[in-house]
Amino acid sequence: MAFIDSHCHLDFAEFDATREQLIRQSLELGINHFIVxxxxxxxxxxxxxxxxxxxxVYIAIGLHPYFMAEHSDEHLDELNKLAHKHKDQLVAIGECGIDRSIENIxxxxxxxxxxIELANQLELPLIVHHRQSHDLIAQSFKRCKPKFGGVIHAFSGSLQQANSYIKLGFKLGVGGVITYERAQKTRHVIAQIAPEHLLLETDAPSMPLAGFQGQHNTPLQLPLVFDQLCQLKQVTSLNRNDLKQRLYDSCSALFRI
Incomplete structure (x- = not known):
């Protein structure tokens, strides 16, 4: 049984000195694919x-709201050209989304x-970032409906919001957040969602797990996220492999890998 880290930034400079070793160690743990x-x-x-x-490594390309100050109309045109040129390499468009902590909504x-429109053109799913913005993302989805689903990265929202995304063909990204006792709302929602609608992710080097605050996160922590999910879903040791396989299949199906 294997894992896929459905969201990690292995290309970031934080991994320059350790990347080769990290990938090798991850493969030894059964983490055999990475979505970057x-x-x-x-x-x-x-x-x-x-x-x-x-x-x-499988890749997506996109313009993240954190880098809003860099993005321009010309960048949209260039992203379009890049996506069409390298379509065969891409498994998604993103990371994209809306973040209320950043100016210029x-x-x-x-x-x-x-x-969203670019993903529809290329028949690709989306990797969606949110922060205090589920309502804004829902409005965008009404104006410009995504046709090939995607993943709501680091999902934190209500069960109603979760089901709304699922109806649109989206899966929910599950990472280090569920290892924190204070994240009771998210933990409760994720516990109720069927595995075929979930993906495992780390967001490495960000989103460290409980007990690892202040450290760079890595894909090596993915089995710990899985362990926590097993606890939330009260999965017995006999059923762990079934859950792992369903999560793997969910990710494989979305990204077609």
């Missing part, structure tokens, strides 16, 4: 080369909806 999202135009360009170096929305 794009966050900016420049980094999306570099990902097309990065993926060729590592057979276990109107520009964020424009860029997000452009990427």
């Amino acid at each position: 999202p794009g966050v900016s135009l420049a980094q999306s360009y570099s990902l097309t080369s990065f993926a060729k170096q590592y057979p276990s 109107a520009k964020q929305t424009q860029i997000f909806e452009y990427q």
Whole structure:
């Protein structure tokens, strides 16, 4: 039985000194695929080369709201050209979305909806970032309906919101958040969602698990996220492999890997 880390930034500089060893150790743990999202135009360009170096890496390209100050209308055109040129390399468009902690919601929305349309053109799923923005994302989805689903990265929301995403063909990203006792709402929701609607992720080097605060997160922590999910779902030792397989199949089906 194997794992897929459905969201990790292995190309980030934090891993420059340890990347080869980290990938080798991950493979030894049964983590045999990594989905690496794009966050900016420049980094999306570099990902097309990065993926060729590592057979276990699959990539998405996109414009993340954190880098809103960098993004321009020209970047949208360039992202479009890059996506069409490297379509065969891509498993998704993203990381894209809307974040209320960042200024200029109107520009964020424009860029997000452009990427929804791009994903639809290329028949690809979306990797969606949110922060205090489920309502805004829902509005964008009404104006520009995603046709090939995707994943709501680091999902934290209500059961109603979770089911709304699932009805649109989205899966929910499950990571380190569920290891924190204070995240009771998210833990309660995730416990109720069927495994075929969930993906495991780390968001490495971000989102460290409880007990590892202040450290860079890595894909090596993915089995600990799985352990916590097993506890939330009250999965017995006899059924762990079944849950692991269903999560693997969920990710494989979404990203077609």
